[in-house]
Amino acid sequence: MVKEIERYGIPIVHMATITTISESVGANRIVPTVAIPHPVGNPALNPEDEKALRKAMVKRAVDGLATEITETTHFE
Amino acid sequence: MSNEFKVLYYVNQFFGQVGGEDKAGMEPEFRKEKVGPAVGFDDKLKGQGKVIGTIICGDNYFNENKEASLEFIMDLVKKEAPDVFVAGPAFNAGRYGVACAEISKAVAEQLQIPVVTGMYIENPGLDTCKDVAYVVATSDSAGGMRKALPTMAAITCKVAQGIEVGSPEAEGYIPRGMRKSLLMEKRGSLRAVEMLIKRLKGEAFETEMPMPVFDEVAPAPAIKDLSKATIALCTSGGIVPAGNPDRIQSASAQKWGKYDVSGRDALNAPDFYTTHGGYDPVYANAIPDRVAPLDILKEFEKEGYIGKVYDYFYTTTGTGTAVSKAVEFGTEIGKELKAAGVDGVILTST
Numbered sequence: 067m068v069k070e071i072e073r074y075g076i077p078i079v080h081m082a083t084i085t086t087i088s089e090s091v092g093a094n095r096i097v098p099t100v101a102i103p104h105p106v107g108n109p110a111l112n113p114e115d116e117k118a119l120r121k122a123m124v125k126r127a128v129d130g131l132a133t134e135i136t137e138t139t140h141f142e
Numbered sequence: 143m144s145n146e147f148k149v150l151y152y153v154n155q156f157f158g159q160v161g162g163e164d165k166a167g168m169e170p171e172f173r174k175e176k177v178g179p180a181v182g183f184d185d186k187l188k189g190q191g192k193v194i195g196t197i198i199c200g201d202n203y204f205n206e207n208k209e210a211s212l213e214f215i216m217d218l219v220k221k222e223a224p225d226v227f228v229a230g231p232a233f234n235a236g237r238y239g240v241a242c243a244e245i246s247k248a249v250a251e252q253l254q255i256p257v258v259t260g261m262y263i264e265n266p267g268l269d270t271c272k273d274v275a276y277v278v279a280t281s282d283s284a285g286g287m288r289k290a291l292p293t294m295a296a297i298t299c300k301v302a303q304g305i306e307v308g309s310p311e312a313e314g315y316i317p318r319g320m321r322k323s324l325l326m327e328k329r330g331s332l333r334a335v336e337m338l339i340k341r342l343k344g345e346a347f348e349t350e351m352p353m354p355v356f357d358e359v360a361p362a363p364a365i366k367d368l369s370k371a372t373i374a375l376c377t378s379g380g381i382v383p384a385g386n387p388d389r390i391q392s393a394s395a396q397k398w399g400k401y402d403v404s405g406r407d408a409l410n411a412p413d414f415y416t417t418h419g420g421y422d423p424v425y426a427n428a429i430p431d432r433v434a435p436l437d438i439l440k441e442f443e444k445e446g447y448i449g450k451v452y453d454y455f456y457t458t459t460g461t462g463t464a465v466s467k468a469v470e471f472g473t474e475i476g477k478e479l480k481a482a483g484v485d486g487v488i489l490t491s492t
Contacts, residue, residue, distance in 0.1 A: 076484060078488070
């Protein structure tokens with residue numbers, strides 16, 4: 067899905083935990099995430115810290131969309 | 143018989159009969175017995191060899207703690223010193239396939255122990271291990287177990303006893319990208335000319351050297367000004383409005399859905415939940431934004447960090463979904479996003 071959407075010339079960030087799969091499906095902009103059942107969350111944290119963690123990760127993704135790249139790039 | 147060869151077997155929590163998604167976080171453990179598919183596999187060795195033990199590890203644990211898992215497994219393999227290492231079959235299970243592939247690669251490359259596993263041709267783990275292991279081609283679901291095990295066992299017997307393994311077509315494994323010298327009746331130039339003539343006549347011909355197909359999409363240009371950009375949120379994590387109005391399948395999705403989220407601040411429970419059948423839904427159902435972070439994107443919109451969150455949120459289920467379906471979904475969704483003037487997309491996966 068990532069690759070087909072990007073084919074229209076729209077930049078796309080893949081946020082996923084198993085980044086080897088992201089790469090194998092042809093994602094160019096990748097943000098590694100926390101865990102499979104809660105990629106952008108962490109139930110072990112208190113609600114404020116969890117929200118802050120999610121915000122930091124989504125910011126990396128949004129900033130990744132605004133970053134010119136020439137090859138597969140992980141935004142960590 | 144004392145000269146039976148030894149096989150060490152790897153399975154995930156499900157095939158290891160520990161449990162389903164609720165046990166996907168289990169750390170690797172070793173049992174000095176045959177568990178799950180290892181039982182049927184051992185039977186197919188017909189006394190020539192035997193399974194000396196089974197390693198069981200949760201799919202989530204392996205993928206989230208790859209180094210620790212591999213260390214545990216590699217230590218065990220060294221200690222047990224099997225003649226052949228066998229993993230899976232993983233069919234079309236993504237996390238399980240990646241685990242089998244990473245372990246297969248490590249065992250084959252670092253310990254020079256032959257490895258046999260099994261996967262569906264679209265398994266995301268395949269590319270990692272197909273050149274170092276014998277990967278038997280299986281169906282996409284565990285319904286193919288009965289067919290996969292004898293094929294895996296037959297290759298294992300040959301490898302363990304130093305008998306030459308035949309061609310991928312004859313033995314049922316996925317081509318490893320190797321070339322082997324063969325004696326042919328006709329010399330190369332003659333075969334080439336014959337092939338050319340067949341081709342010119344429009345007749346069927348079979349290449350002796352299939353070329354790999356590369357389909358890469360170059361990175362799209364970056365967004366110039368985030369504060370004016372419209373960003374769309376998309377997920378393969380199966381987050382849907384409560385009741386799943388479009389009945390998006392919980393596995394092997396046949397469709398995607400889009401939902402108007404322009405009036406929402408978050409994808410909160412109980413209005414939304416996950417229909418994805420491939421991971422433990424407890425955390426996503428409590429706070430669906432943990433999978434599809436609409437809450438944060440809306441905050442960025444309010445703060446002016448991004449221009450706008452696109453009115454619709456796109457979703458499907460990415461477990462066991464055929465690559466051809468994913469291509470179709472991506473093509474359809476991308477077309478809509480392009481027409482709507484969306485500047486960038488965030489797609490989350492579980």
